[in-house]
Amino acid sequence: MDNSTIVCRCEEINKDEIITAIQLGAETFDDVKRLTRCGMGPCQSKICSNLVREIIHEQTGISLCQLKPSRMRAPLRLIRMKTLADHRTANKVASVLQDSEEGGV
Ligand code: FES
Numbered sequence: 001m002d003n004s005t006i007v008c009r010c011e012e013i014n015k016d017e018i019i020t021a022i023q024l025g026a027e028t029f030d031d032v033k034r035l036t037r038c039g040m041g042p043c044q045s046k047i048c049s050n051l052v053r054e055i056i057h058e059q060t061g062i063s064l065c066q067l068k069p070s071r072m073r074a075p076l077r078l079i080r081m082k083t084l085a086d087h088r089t090a091n092k093v094a095s096v097l098q099d100s101e102e103g104g105v
Contacts, residue, residue, distance in 0.1 A: 007055070008048040010041020018052055022059045029053055029070040042078070045070045 003016035013036050021035040029045070029052050032038055038052060039045035045052075049070045057064050 007051045008036075008038040008041060008045075010043055010047070011037045011039075013038040013048075015055060018055050019059060022056060027056065027060060027062065028068055029056070030068075032056070033070065039070055044072070 001015055003014065003019065005015050007013055007015050007018055017036050018032055018038065021032045021038075024035060026032045026035055029039065029049055032052050033040060033045070038048055053064060053067045053069075056062060056067055
C-alpha cells in the first residue's frame, strides 16, 4: 500500500494523512479519528479500523493486540431511519430500556 492509498473510503482519508496524524502523536484509532475524521463515515469504521490499526503498528511498533479497538457508538449496524421513526419499534426499545433499569433484563 503506497501513501496515496485511500484507507477510509467514507471520509476519503489516505495513508499519508494517517501517518501524519501518528507523527503528531496519535497512538490509537480514536486518536487518528479525532485528527482526521477517519472512521466517522457511514460505515462507522467497519472498513477502515483494522487498516488504521495496522498502520499504527507499522509506524510505532505497538503490537496489534495492545491497540484498543475503536469506540463504537449505537447503532452498531446500519438501520433504516424508518425503523427508528416507527413508534411501535420506539415503544419496544423504551420498554426494554425500562426493564433493564428496573433489573428485569
Ligand atoms: S471506511 Fe472509514 S468510516 Fe467507513
